[in-house]
Amino acid sequence: MSRVFVCGLGSVSPAGWTVEALRDALAKDKPLPIQPLARPGWQKPLQIRPVPNPPVRPSFLTHPHLRRTSPIAHYAAAAALNAVKSICNGRNPGPRIGVVVCLQSGCVQFSFRFFEETLEDAATASPLLFPETVFAAPASHVAALLKNTPLVCTLAGDPSSYAQGLALGIDWLLDGRVDACLVLATEEINWLLADALWHFNHRAVISGGAGALCLSLNPEWSSGVELELITDAHPYSARVKRELAAKAMRAQMPPGNQAEILCDGLNDRPRADAAEAGAWADWTGPRLSPKLILGEGMMAMPAWQCVAVCDLVASGKFKAGNVSLVGANQQATGIRFRSAGRTISDLSPATKAGSLTS
Amino acid sequence: MLFPKKSFPSPPPRVVITGAGIVTSLGLGWKQNAEAFRSGKTGFRPVTLFDVSRQRVKTAAEMDLPPTPPRTRLTRREEKRLDRAGIMLLLAAQEAWQQSGWKTCDDLPVVLGTTAGGMALGEDYFRQAVNLPHRQRMQPTRALYYQAQIQAGMVEDALGFAGPVTIVSNACASGTNAIGEAWEMIRRGQTDRVLTGGYDALSQMGFTGFNSLQLISPTCCRPFDAHRDGLAIGEGVAVVALETLASAKARGAEILGEITGYGASMDRHHLTQPHPEGDAAYQSMQLACASAQITAGEVDYVNAHGTGTPLNDQAEARAISRWAGHHAGRLAVSSTKAGTGHLLGGAGAVEAVVCLMSLRGQWLPPELAFETPDPACTFRIVARPEEAPVKVTLSNSFGFGGVNATLIMRRWA
Numbered sequence: 224m225s226r227v228f229v230c231g232l233g234s235v236s237p238a239g240w241t242v243e244a245l246r247d248a249l250a251k252d253k254p255l256p257i258q259p260l261a262r263p264g265w266q267k268p269l270q271i272r273p274v275p276n277p278p279v280r281p282s283f284l285t286h287p288h289l290r291r292t293s294p295i296a297h298y299a300a301a302a303a304l305n306a307v308k309s310i311c312n313g314r315n316p317g318p319r320i321g322v323v324v325c326l327q328s329g330c331v332q333f334s335f336r337f338f339e340e341t342l343e344d345a346a347t348a349s350p351l352l353f354p355e356t357v358f359a360a361p362a363s364h365v366a367a368l369l370k371n372t373p374l375v376c377t378l379a380g381d382p383s384s385y386a387q388g389l390a391l392g393i394d395w396l397l398d399g400r401v402d403a404c405l406v407l408a409t410e411e412i413n414w415l416l417a418d419a420l421w422h423f424n425h426r427a428v429i430s431g432g433a434g435a436l437c438l439s440l441n442p443e444w445s446s447g448v449e450l451e452l453i454t455d456a457h458p459y460s461a462r463v464k465r466e467l468a469a470k471a472m473r474a475q476m477p478p479g480n481q482a483e484i485l486c487d488g489l490n491d492r493p494r495a496d497a498a499e500a501g502a503w504a505d506w507t508g509p510r511l512s513p514k515l516i517l518g519e520g521m522m523a524m525p526a527w528q529c530v531a532v533c534d535l536v537a538s539g540k541f542k543a544g545n546v547s548l549v550g551a552n553q554q555a556t557g558i559r560f561r562s563a564g565r566t567i568s569d570l571s572p573a574t575k576a577g578s579l580t581s
Numbered sequence: 582m583l584f585p586k587k588s589f590p591s592p593p594p595r596v597v598i599t600g601a602g603i604v605t606s607l608g609l610g611w612k613q614n615a616e617a618f619r620s621g622k623t624g625f626r627p628v629t630l631f632d633v634s635r636q637r638v639k640t641a642a643e644m645d646l647p648p649t650p651p652r653t654r655l656t657r658r659e660e661k662r663l664d665r666a667g668i669m670l671l672l673a674a675q676e677a678w679q680q681s682g683w684k685t686c687d688d689l690p691v692v693l694g695t696t697a698g699g700m701a702l703g704e705d706y707f708r709q710a711v712n713l714p715h716r717q718r719m720q721p722t723r724a725l726y727y728q729a730q731i732q733a734g735m736v737e738d739a740l741g742f743a744g745p746v747t748i749v750s751n752a753c754a755s756g757t758n759a760i761g762e763a764w765e766m767i768r769r770g771q772t773d774r775v776l777t778g779g780y781d782a783l784s785q786m787g788f789t790g791f792n793s794l795q796l797i798s799p800t801c802c803r804p805f806d807a808h809r810d811g812l813a814i815g816e817g818v819a820v821v822a823l824e825t826l827a828s829a830k831a832r833g834a835e836i837l838g839e840i841t842g843y844g845a846s847m848d849r850h851h852l853t854q855p856h857p858e859g860d861a862a863y864q865s866m867q868l869a870c871a872s873a874q875i876t877a878g879e880v881d882y883v884n885a886h887g888t889g890t891p892l893n894d895q896a897e898a899r900a901i902s903r904w905a906g907h908h909a910g911r912l913a914v915s916s917t918k919a920g921t922g923h924l925l926g927g928a929g930a931v932e933a934v935v936c937l938m939s940l941r942g943q944w945l946p947p948e949l950a951f952e953t954p955d956p957a958c959t960f961r962i963v964a965r966p967e968e969a970p971v972k973v974t975l976s977n978s979f980g981f982g983g984v985n986a987t988l989i990m991r992r993w994a
Contacts, residue, residue: 345633348789
C-alpha cells in the first residue's frame with residue numbers, strides 16, 4: 224500500500240499570512256478580535272474576522288495573471304507558494320504538481336461587484352471583473368504561478384468536501400500523473416456572504432483565507448507527517464440525518480488516546496454542533512476547535528484544521544491527529560494524519576539534493 | 582474509505598452507459614433532442630428570463646420548461662424550492678435514472694459539473710438583500726438551495742437514492758470533467774456505478790458576463806467558419822448512468838455506449854484565452870486517446886468545443902489538425918453549440934450525449950450556418966445532415982481558467 228506524505232503546509236487566515244501565525248493563534252486559545260462589517264440598510268453591523276493586510280506586498284502580485292485579482296486569489300496563491308516551497312526550492316523545472324482547489328462560496332467580491340454593475344447598467348458591466356467571478360479562477364491563477372501543473376480541478380461543496388479534494392489528489396499521485404498534489408481551500412468574505420450566514424446563525428463571525436496541504440508519495444519530501452486515512456463521505460439525505468452520518472464517520476476513525484489530538488468544527492452553537500459533538504462524545508484526548516478562535520471560515524476551515532493538525536504532529540507534540548468535518552449541508556468526513564518518522568530537515572544534504580531532483 | 586484505496590483493478594473494468602437524460606432548448610428528452618441534433622435545428626430566441634434591453638446581444642438558447650416539475654418523491658413544498666437549474670437537472674436525471682433501470686440504494690455516487698449551480702436564486706438573494714434589506718422571507722432558502730451540492734441532494738431525494746456528491750466546477754469543462762472523473766472512479770474500483778453529468782441554466786450574470794467580454798455573436802454562432810464572430814449562450818443539462826460492463830450485463834441492462842477514454846490538461850496561457858496553438862487541447866486529446874488505446878485515425882467524429890469565438894476555434898482547429906495528422910482529411914468535425922449555444926457547465930455533458938446519439942443513430946450532427954472554413958481547419962466540418970458509420974467519437978471541452986478535457990466513446994453493437 225502506498226504511503227502519502229505531507230510535504231508542505233500553507234495558511235492565510237485571520238491570524239496572518241503564515242502557518243506560524245495560525246499556530247500562534249491556536250496555541251493562545253483565545254478568539255481573535257472581531258471587526259464590524261457594515262451591512263447596507265441595517266444599523267447593526269455584521270461580524271467578521273478579516274485576514275489582516277500582509278506585512279509586505281506579496282511578490283506574486285506582479286505576475287500577469289494576478290494583477291487584477293480579488294483577495295481570494297491572493298490568499299490561494301500565498302498558501303500555495305508556502306506549501307510547495309520545500310519541494311520546489313531550487314528546482315528548474317520543478318516537480319509536476321496537481322492542483323485541487325475546494326470552495327464553498329468562492330469569488331464573492333468580484334461576483335458582487337459585477338452583478339451590481341449588471342443591475343445598474345448591463346451595457347457597462349466590466350469585462351475585467353467577470354472572468355474573476357468563476358469558481359475556477361483561483362485554481363487558474365495558482366496553476367499559472369506554479370507553472371508545471373498538468374492537472375487542475377476545482378471542487379465545490381460544503382467544508383466536508385475538502386476530504387474529497389484530498390482523495391482526488393491522492394488518485395492523481397497513485398496514477399503517477401503528478402509528483403505532488405496541492406490541495407487548497409480558500410474563501411473570501413463580503414457583506415452579502417456574511418448576511419447569508421446570519422440567516423443561519425445570528426452570532427456568526429465569518430472569516431476568509433486559505434489553507435493548503437502539499438501531498439506526495441515521495442518519502443524524501445516528507446515533512447514528517449503522513450496522511451493515514453480518509454473516511455468515506457457519509458452524505459445526509461432524506462433517510463440519513465446529519466447525526467447518523469456523523470456517527471458513521473466517527474465509526475471509521477480510530478478510538479484515539481492521549482497521544483493524539485482531535486481537531487473538530489465545534490463553534491459554541493449547541494444546536495448546530497449537536498451532530499458532531501454527539502459523534503465524538505467518546506473522545507477523551509486533547510481537542511482543538513479552531514472555529515472558536517478563527518471564525519466560520521467555510522471551506523477554508525477544513526484546510527486550517529488539517530494544517531493545524533499536521534503542524535502539531537510534525538512538531539512531535541502528538542503522534543497522530545484526527546480532523547472531523549461534519550459539513551453544514553452535504554456530508555460528514557474524517558481525516559487522520561500520523562507521524563511519518565524522519566523529516567526533510569533530518570536528511571543529509573546529499574540525500575536532500577537527490578530528493579529534490581528525483 | 583476514500584483512503585487507503587483498494588488496489589486498482591487490473592485491467593480496469595470497462596465502463597458503459599446504461600441511461601441518458603438530456604434537456605436543452607431543442608427539447609425535453611432524448612427523442613426530441615436526437616431529432617433536432619440530427620437535422621441541425623437551432624434553439625435561439627429573444628431572452629425572456631431577465632431584462633436584456635441594455636445588452637449588446639438579446640438572444641439566447643432559452644428553453645421552455647414544463648409548467649410543473651416532474652413527479653418524483655419530492656413533496657410539493659420541496660418542489661417549490663427548486664429553481665430553473667434544479668428543475669432542468671431533475672428532468673434529465675429522471676430520464677437517465679428511468680432508462681438505466683437502477684433501483685433505490687444508499688451508495689450511489691453522484692458527480693456533477695456546473696459553473697453556476699442555482700445562480701438564479703443567488704441573483705434573487707442579491708436583489709432582495711440590497712433593495713429590501715429588512716425583508717428576510719425566502720432568503721435562507723435561497724442561500725441554501727443556491728448551492729450545487731444541495732441541488733444534487735434534491736435529485737437523490739427525488740429519485741429515492743443516496744450517495745456521496747462531488748461537484749466539479751472547472752468552468753465550461755465541468756461537464757466533461759465530471760463524466761471523466763466518474764469514469765475514473767469506476768475504473769479505479771471505487772464504485773460500480775455513478776450518476777454523472779453537467780448542468781447550467783441561463784442566468785443574468787452569466788449572460789451579461791459574456792456580453793461584457795463581447796464574446797456573444799451579434800449575428801449567428803458559426804463555429805470554425807472563417808467569418809465567425811462569437812458564441813451564443815444557452816442552457817442545458819445532460820445526465821448519464823455509468824456502470825461497469827459486468828454490472829450492466831448482470832442486470833441485463835440495455836447498453837447505450839461505452840466510454841473508453843478520458844484526458845484532462847491545463848492551459849496556463851491566460852484566464853480566458855487559449856494558447857494560440859491549442860497546446861493543452863492537443864495534449865488533452867492525446868491523453869484521451871492514450872487511455873482509450875486508440876490512434877487519431879480510429880476516431881470517426883469529433884464534437885468540438887467550437888464556441889464560435891475567433892480565438893477558441895482557431896486554437897482548437899490547430900490542435901485537432903495536429904492531433905489528427907494525416908487522418909485529418911477524413912475526419913468529420915462539428916460543434917453542436919451552433920444549435921444549442923454554449924451551455925457552460927452543461928456543455929460537456931450534453932455534447933457527450935450528442936456523441937452517444939450519433940453512435941446509436943449512425944448520423945453526424947451538422948452546423949447548418951457553416952459556409953467558409955477557417956484556414957486552420959484541415960478537417961471537414963459537417964455542414965449538412967448526413968448518415969455515416971460512426972464507431973468512435975471524441976468530445977472536447979475547454980473552460981475559462983484553462984482546464985481542458987476530452988472524452989472518447991465507442992459504439993456498442
